[in-house]
Amino acid sequence: MEVKISLAPSLTCIQPDFASVVIVGGGVMGMSTAWHLAQRGVRGIVVVESHSVGGGSSAKPMGGVRANFSDPMNVILGQRSLEAFASFNEDFGVNIQLSRVGYLFLARNEDEAADLEESTRIQNELGVDSFLVGPERVAELNPFIDSSKVVVGAYSPEDGYACPAAVVDGYCRAAMELGVSVMDHTEVQGIETKAGRIDAVMTNRGVIRTEKVICAAGAWSAAIGEMAGHPLPVDPVRRMIGLTAQRPRAHPTVPFTLDLSTTFYMHNYYNGLLLGISHEEDVGFNREWSYCWLEEFNAAARAIAPELVTPDLEAGWAGFYENTPDRNAIIGASDIVPGFYYITGFSGHGFLQGPAAGEFMADIVLGTESFLAAHAYSAERFEMDSINTIEKYII
Template sequence: MSQLVSLNLPAGTTVPSHADVVIVGGGIMGTSIAFHLAEAGVRNIVLVERAELGTGSSAKPLGGVRATFSDPANIILGQRSLRSFEDFNYRFKTDIGLRKVGYLFLCRSEAEMLDCERSTHIQNGLGSNSRMIAPTEAVEINPFLRKEALVGASFSPDDGFAEPEKVVQAYAEAAVALGVRILEHTEVMDVASADGCIRSVTTNRGTIQTNAVICCAGAWSQRIGEMVDVHLPVTPVRRQIGMTPQLSTPMPTVPFTLDLSTTMYFHNYANGMLLGISNSNQEPGFSRDFSHEWLPEFNAAARICAPALVEPELAQGWAGLYENTPDHNALIGASKTVEGFYYATGFSGHGFLQGPAVGELIRDLYLSRESFLDHSSFSADRFTEATKLFREVHII
């Protein structure tokens, strides 16, 4: 990422002594929230990032943007963010590389077809234009596919992908212009509370007195929550992708294509291809070292659906962290036990595509005003309450 202007404190200096809001994490969530709060008139905001902006989960070279989910809340987050991405060039004078190539979900069983049909019905009831298509049309849309492997597919033409780095950069620069202080290489060592309220954030550069902390620390969020005894069940899991060499002849434009049975996915990357799979053998952990150990599983899936992609030549690769929750839905809300502790994390691979909308949602939550969506289904309390209920039933 290109260096932002005036974001870093000189080495050896301390952080500001006070802030009205401290945002922990400088990825898509942190920068979006910082911008939306500042735009709404909130002042004295400090964002701290342990490394550099956008180098955590937002570091992926291309990120999918879509509203094709199976439940209304996630669909609404996706739709609202899509509208923001479409307006990005106008609002921020930034080309984020948005390409609306569509999303193609491959169905290889009747059960997958039924699930997609239900989801498509919900999506379209909320204003999307997804549709179910036959294998023949799927192959017309994506010539890499083997028609015989498919029962059908769902296609949403308004979806696609964009460049997370450019989105983070634009939000950060806009936030700084509105007075937000962004401090890179500033790691949170402790968050202090007293009498059920947030009091301060201690970093490697000093302590900031504050009454509000917003945790957007991605895969590292559970540790931040533990500092104030707030349970944020986020597990880091490495995900890897590969990029093929750039071709000298034009590459066919294909949708962001995902096989539901195996989670294999691929789409264009300039004049090459980006390939990946949520490999099932990956153990949880913070490793971000790239390897080729995911390729056998990818090749096995490609042999079924897209034989031309088997044993791909890779020119480069990327490894990053998913921030998974037990149900693979986000954690968005405010603590009921520690006043002033907010969180937006655990997006399980969907953070980039939901970042703009979540920035608005946390802004409204902080300002105690009605928002476009009831966030309660994303509350972290759903896990503590479920655990409590299980224990009560188990005891009985």
């Protein structure tokens, strides 16, 4: 689902001297937030993107969309975003290639099975259509899986995957129609404060006076937070996926499948397969694709999907997770620098939570009642001595 953004070659206009809001980052979070604000009547919004719109982390995710989480807040963000994805073509006139093949989590011991049972209970209480399935049903859903190794699976048939680039495209076009200025190849070089409040953003094109800055810079957010004077605990970590050769009618359609024990994952990629594993990586901005993850993937495949050992890969890509200490997003208003906001740190969940997260961010900026408490994902939680981990399995 690596689709090129189909906007004009350059979105850059003359940089305005003033803005009501400057959004740093032109990925799914920045563009979703821009559209949600503009759709409610906010004018004078400027989105600045250091490279091309949608060309950062939003260009390289797995494309999964789901409400199948173990934490209620993540369930709500995922579920609300799924609703937006389902109507995206109608609302924005953009085909995001939504494939609702379902999500299938695999438990291979009793502890994992108990966790899936509890997660499914939470999801069901919040209205998510998910349920436990036995090994026989797992084999029917995904014939690549050695079901004899599976204790139980958790299946959510309304989940699946979509095209991230198309979603960014849709939000970007719609935001621009509402008057949002989108400036690509525009790098933020500094953020000025006055009397402790946001006062201006300096870019390679000049100065934008503004009282509000929203950091939607993904893996690059820590630098933006430092410029503003509000630390953001976000680390860039490389993640890589591989794509098998396209073989028409050779592969059955399978759910987005994830093995809890090994973090092995897979789903269809047109007439091939997308394969990966959460390979251990050092923190850093290395985005070079390599085969270094294959040894770990092959070991996992031997245990759970023998047919996929040493897969016939013809392509792949590397992108960034934007990890926080508890592997959950930070969305909120700064308690340190008035006028500074952040929507980042999604730790691999960004694309799938983008529609609802942008709506939530807009609610916080405008001070309106939202579907979550305003401090639900606040960075203030990291100011405490202990970190409350609210998500056990991060894929």
